[in-house]
Amino acid sequence: MPEDITPEEGPSAETQAAKAAPAHRARADAREKERLDRLARGDYDLFRDSLADFYEGPDRDIFAKVGPFWRFTELNKESGYYLYRRTLLGPSANRVKVRDEDTGEVREMVMMASNNYLGLTTHPRVIEAGIKAYEKYGAGAGSVPLLAGTVDLHAELEQKLARFKGCEDAIVFPAGYSSNVGCVTALAREGDIIVNDILNHASIVDGSRLSGATIKVFPHQDAEALDKLLGRLRRQEGDHGILVIVDGVFSMDGDIAPLPELIPVVRKHGARLMIDEAHATGVIGKNGHGTPEHWGVDGQVDIVAGTLSKGLGGVGGFVASNKEVVNYLRFFARSYMFSTALPPAVSASLNTALDVIEDEPELRARLWKNIDYMREKFLAMGWNLGNAETAIFPLIIGDDYKVKEMGRQLDRMGIYVNPVFYPAVARKLSRIRLSLMATHTQEDLDDTLAAIEKTGKAVGAI
Ligand SMILES: Cc1ncc(COP(=O)(O)O)c(C=O)c1O
Numbered sequence: 001m002p003e004d005i006t007p008e009e010g011p012s013a014e015t016q017a018a019k020a021a022p023a024h025r026a027r028a029d030a031r032e033k034e035r036l037d038r039l040a041r042g043d044y045d046l047f048r049d050s051l052a053d054f055y056e057g058p059d060r061d062i063f064a065k066v067g068p069f070w071r072f073t074e075l076n077k078e079s080g081y082y083l084y085r086r087t088l089l090g091p092s093a094n095r096v097k098v099r100d101e102d103t104g105e106v107r108e109m110v111m112m113a114s115n116n117y118l119g120l121t122t123h124p125r126v127i128e129a130g131i132k133a134y135e136k137y138g139a140g141a142g143s144v145p146l147l148a149g150t151v152d153l154h155a156e157l158e159q160k161l162a163r164f165k166g167c168e169d170a171i172v173f174p175a176g177y178s179s180n181v182g183c184v185t186a187l188a189r190e191g192d193i194i195v196n197d198i199l200n201h202a203s204i205v206d207g208s209r210l211s212g213a214t215i216k217v218f219p220h221q222d223a224e225a226l227d228k229l230l231g232r233l234r235r236q237e238g239d240h241g242i243l244v245i246v247d248g249v250f251s252m253d254g255d256i257a258p259l260p261e262l263i264p265v266v267r268k269h270g271a272r273l274m275i276d277e278a279h280a281t282g283v284i285g286k287n288g289h290g291t292p293e294h295w296g297v298d299g300q301v302d303i304v305a306g307t308l309s310k311g312l313g314g315v316g317g318f319v320a321s322n323k324e325v326v327n328y329l330r331f332f333a334r335s336y337m338f339s340t341a342l343p344p345a346v347s348a349s350l351n352t353a354l355d356v357i358e359d360e361p362e363l364r365a366r367l368w369k370n371i372d373y374m375r376e377k378f379l380a381m382g383w384n385l386g387n388a389e390t391a392i393f394p395l396i397i398g399d400d401y402k403v404k405e406m407g408r409q410l411d412r413m414g415i416y417v418n419p420v421f422y423p424a425v426a427r428k429l430s431r432i433r434l435s436l437m438a439t440h441t442q443e444d445l446d447d448t449l450a451a452i453e454k455t456g457k458a459v460g461a462i
Pocket residue numbers: 175176177178180201203247250251276278279307308309315316317
């Protein structure tokens with residue numbers, strides 16, 4: 001896979017495997033040999049190798065790639081660069097207890113990587129609603145929603161979400177990932193065209209691929225380029241169905257889709273617009289309703305999708321739209337049709353979470369106070385934050401080694417962040433990613449800032 005492209009542009013692992021040709025196999029073999037040679041010489045270069053190398057496994061045995069990848073992860077663990085699945089021994093709160101898998105030691109860390117933006121996972125009302133529903137409804141829904149899995153709490157959740165998003169109706173999925181995949185695959189098919197912002201979330205990319213539609217990509221946030229692309233598609237391809245999809249708030253960059261520029265372009269070319277409100281719901285807009293409210297364009301987006309796992313503090317995904325679209329999705333979105341409904345207790349907590357967002361606007365105000373404080377301090381330290389405007393802070397470094405090393409040092413200092421590098425983002429945009437919560441205290445923020453300044457200087461990033 002070439003460097004400096006986002007994974008969205010690259011072929012999927014499946015496509016890679018399916019196409020494994022002799023030349024391709026020779027490349028993979030050569031790379032593996034080089035890796036093992038370096039390992040034997042003791043100069044295995046952790047900073048050059050990445051997950052992307054393992055997309056290209058030789059296909060003699062479908063397990064051929066897993067051995068080399070095992071060695072890759074083991075080496076990363078030995079070097080302290082394996083910062084995945086750090087096990088929490090409690091809730092995803094501002095301070096977390098983390099178990100060190102090697103030593104068994106339990107450490108307290110400042111959590112700067114959770115999407116629990118408003119702290120609703122631990123809100124007393126949200127917990128109480130879940131416990132009561134657990135006692136009344138039991139642990140699971142027992143069936144898929146269309147057959148025997150819908151309880152009154154699910155119906156209530158869909159109605160509340162529809163109201164919250166200013167749409168006629170809404171449908172709830174088991175996850176945000178499956179709501180995007182289900183929605184896109186249900187609506188678009190071979191002969192249609194899907195146009196994605198290049199930084200759209202993986203679930204949108206996967207749904208687009210699975211749909212069989214032709215996929216086009218436009219440069220990030222660039223309404224002018226979208227206009228040109230749609231114009232060209234209309235001239236060359238004719239009267240196809242076109243679905244334009246953008247994240248409302250982008251998950252790696254924290255910037256906001258420019259809906260007032262995108263909507264007229266989409267309308268002009270007779271296309272439809274879908275937005276993914278995963279990181280916007282509960283966070284932006286005067287009432288936390290998301291990106292359309294933020295821009296004052298409520299009711300002008302055709303499909304509003306999102307997750308229930310971040311600002312709402314639970315799990316699940318949703319799509320809100322007009323009642324005909326939602327009715328269609330109930331029967332043609334396979335990740336809804338063929339997947340068991342959310343546990344009723346989760347629905348009960350989510351119903352209360354939506355009430356809390358309405359009743360306690362001070363939670364969002366606290367989140368924004370934290371965002372404003374950290375933005376000012378990070379900029380004063382000299383960090384490149386890209387175009388971040390929300391609770392997601394990318395400290396863009398553009399050097400995988402520095403990012404990994406800074407992540408390791410922060411972990412040792414008790415600050416839980418996510419180092420993000422190729423292939424998750426282009427190499428020149430590798431970063432430390434933080435996300436803020438309403439529940440962060442001044443001490444949490446200041447401890448984080450001190451550690452970020454120290455480690456950023458230590459690796460030469462600032
Ligand atoms: C933009 C975006 N869309 C969708 C998802 C998927 O949501 P879920 O985790 O609920 O499956 C995520 C993250 O997880 C996301 O960041």
